[in-house]
Amino acid sequence: MLEVSGLRVSYGQSEVIHGVDLSVKRNETVAVMGRNGMGKTTLFKTLIGILKGGAGSVKLDGQELVGLPSHARVAAGLAYVPQGRMIFPTLTVMENIQAGLETARTKAVPDEIFSLFPVLHEMRHRKGGNLSGGQQQQLAIARALVSDPKVLLLDEPTEGIQPSIIKEIAQTLNEIRRLREITILVSEQVLSFTLDIADRLLVLESGRLVHEVSRAECDADKISRYLSV
Amino acid sequence: MGDFTTEELLAIFAMQGFAGLSLFSVLLLMALGLAIIYGQMRVINMAHGEFMVIGAYTTYFISTLVVSQAPWFLDYYVFIAVPAAFLMAFIVGWIVEAVLIRHLYHRPLDTLLATWGLALIMQQAFRSIFGAREVSVRLPSWLQGSYQPTLMIDIPINGIAIMVLTLFVTAGVAWMMYRSRWGLRVRCTVSNREMSGAVGINTRSVDRLTFAVGCGIAGIAGAAFTTISSTGPTSGALYIVDTFLVVVFGGAGSLLGTMASAFSIAQGQSILEFFISGSMAKVLTLLVVIGILMLRPEGLFASKVRR
Ligand SMILES: Nc1ncnc2c1ncn2[C@@H]1O[C@H](COP(=O)(O)OP(=O)(O)O)[C@@H](O)[C@H]1O
Ligand SMILES: [Mg+2]
Numbered sequence: 001m002l003e004v005s006g007l008r009v010s011y012g013q014s015e016v017i018h019g020v021d022l023s024v025k026r027n028e029t030v031a032v033m034g035r036n037g038m039g040k041t042t043l044f045k046t047l048i049g050i051l052k053g054g055a056g057s058v059k060l061d062g063q064e065l066v067g068l069p070s071h072a073r074v075a076a077g078l079a080y081v082p083q084g085r086m087i088f089p090t091l092t093v094m095e096n097i098q099a100g101l102e103t104a105r106t107k108a109v110p111d112e113i114f115s116l117f118p119v120l121h122e123m124r125h126r127k128g129g130n131l132s133g134g135q136q137q138q139l140a141i142a143r144a145l146v147s148d149p150k151v152l153l154l155d156e157p158t159e160g161i162q163p164s165i166i167k168e169i170a171q172t173l174n175e176i177r178r179l180r181e182i183t184i185l186v187s188e189q190v191l192s193f194t195l196d197i198a199d200r201l202l203v204l205e206s207g208r209l210v211h212e213v214s215r216a217e218c219d220a221d222k223i224s225r226y227l228s229v
Numbered sequence: 230m231g232d233f234t235t236e237e238l239l240a241i242f243a244m245q246g247f248a249g250l251s252l253f254s255v256l257l258l259m260a261l262g263l264a265i266i267y268g269q270m271r272v273i274n275m276a277h278g279e280f281m282v283i284g285a286y287t288t289y290f291i292s293t294l295v296v297s298q299a300p301w302f303l304d305y306y307v308f309i310a311v312p313a314a315f316l317m318a319f320i321v322g323w324i325v326e327a328v329l330i331r332h333l334y335h336r337p338l339d340t341l342l343a344t345w346g347l348a349l350i351m352q353q354a355f356r357s358i359f360g361a362r363e364v365s366v367r368l369p370s371w372l373q374g375s376y377q378p379t380l381m382i383d384i385p386i387n388g389i390a391i392m393v394l395t396l397f398v399t400a401g402v403a404w405m406m407y408r409s410r411w412g413l414r415v416r417c418t419v420s421n422r423e424m425s426g427a428v429g430i431n432t433r434s435v436d437r438l439t440f441a442v443g444c445g446i447a448g449i450a451g452a453a454f455t456t457i458s459s460t461g462p463t464s465g466a467l468y469i470v471d472t473f474l475v476v477v478f479g480g481a482g483s484l485l486g487t488m489a490s491a492f493s494i495a496q497g498q499s500i501l502e503f504f505i506s507g508s509m510a511k512v513l514t515l516l517v518v519i520g521i522l523m524l525r526p527e528g529l530f531a532s533k534v535r536r
Contacts, residue, residue, distance in 0.1 A: 049426070069433075070423075070427045071432070074428065088424070098413060099417050099430070100429070102414075103429040107410070144428070
């Protein structure tokens with residue numbers, strides 16, 4: 001489904017991603033684990049096309065995405081939930097979700113979204129900026145889902161969110177996987193959350209993938225060592 | 230002011246106040262277009278006044294055509310002229326964005342210079358096509374004359390018409406901004422351009438449409454302008470400074486602020502102009518605006534939502 005090969009990304013002169021190869025299969029959820037500053041966000045921003053340039057190839061269902069602007073990648077089937085959520089604070093919850101319908105065939109918000117996120121229905125007339133962190137995270141996921149993506153990119157969805165809400169988000173993601181075909185690439189530092197949702201774990205260290213393991217064979221202590229300083 | 234009776238003073242205030250409302254209308258339309266463009270792509274369009282003039286000349290062209298070819302249509306041509314003024318300015322704006330502005334995003338100083346150069350080119354083009362002399366349109370008979378609520382007060386009909394037009398356009402813009410798909414795209418892009426792209430919005434094409442719409446609204450201002458004043462190649466330059474003033478004073482990005490600021494600047498100038506000379510009135514308005522901006526650098530109505 002998603003094939004990344006030989007990806008290199010730099011900020012000016014300094015290279016941050018040094019040749020990453022990864023592939024995510026249809027309906028698979030893969031987690032990229034790594035401490036702060038290891039390059040997770042840089043990788044995700046490059047995949048969605050916010051960061052341009054860099055070398056390598058990113059293929060979605062066989063279609064080359066490198067060189068395409070973000071909106072064309074979304075049209076091709078990518079959706080992105082950024083670190084820090086980045087909802088539109090001045091727009092209402094409803095308008096935030098509608099913004100995600102840009103590439104969808106119908107411009108009506110599907111009912112399914114509100115049954116996944118009932119709190120968003122309650123809050124639909126509120127400004128996005130006035131929601132709590134957890135609610136904003138749900139909004140960002142809803143906004144990404146309405147485009148009916150093939151591949152969902154989630155960059156540190158648990159950052160700055162209460163443990164009870166983290167559990168809820170994990171449940172919702174699994175619910176989404178039951179409801180529709182979707183491939184998920186998620187970056188994380190929280191191991192328990194990752195083990196709740198991922199089929200396979202990768203470890204990113206200083207811009208290189210250094211470890212790969214399926215959830216079944218995952219040795220929690222070993223991953224934790226990568227995640228501690 | 231000692232030489233006037235109270236009654237005379239009231240009449241003067243009412244009439245100058247109304248003259249101020251026509252100026253307010255034109256300024257508001259101009260400022261709307263300028264603010265929409267600035268909000269969307271941080272481009273300060275120095276040629277905005279010239280887009281107004283495009284609208285004015287379009288109206289003039291249609292009126293002369295009607296006078297010579299179809300005089301019976303004279304009473305109705307304004308209903309064609311206003312949309313035509315919008316359309317002409319819209320089309321030219323579209324082309325200008327595609328040919329010039331698009332290449333200068335992220336370079337604010339260059340857009341300033343480039344649009345200023347464009348203003349000069351457009352002024353010269355007007356001079357070559359329509360001549361250096363000012364022209365005026367034949368107003369339909371129903372727009373001439375005035376309404377006299379009392380013996381001393383005398384309100385011109387065309388002023389009322391411009392206000393009604395402005396009301397419709399402003400309401401239309403507000404509706405488009407808050408209810409249409411284009412408006413949603415614009416508000417997303419203004420809020421976060423990168424993220425708008427990442428939810429699938431083609432921000433470049435939103436830019437082009439928005440620039441063209443902003444220019445089109447200036448075109449409507451131009452059509453309104455022809456009913457209160459004559460049009461020359463440099464008429465736009467006379468309005469652009471006041472328009473900038475309105476936008477800065479109102480706090481860019483706030484529709485309410487733009488309206489309040491257009492109102493106070495137009496009224497201030499118009500009422501003062503009766504008692505002191507026009508240029509003194511301008512200086513005084515400018516001083517007051519600068520004074521208030523020193524106290525409130527964000528403008529009258531800064532947005533209150535957290536970012
Ligand atoms: N805009 C930027 N300019 C220069 N360097 C950056 C920029 N953003 C991130 N970096 C650097 O790139 C590296 C990876 O950062 P990032 O992708 O944000 O990591 P992570 O998301 O894993 O915390 C860090 O060393 C960081 O300092
Ligand atoms: Mg990060």
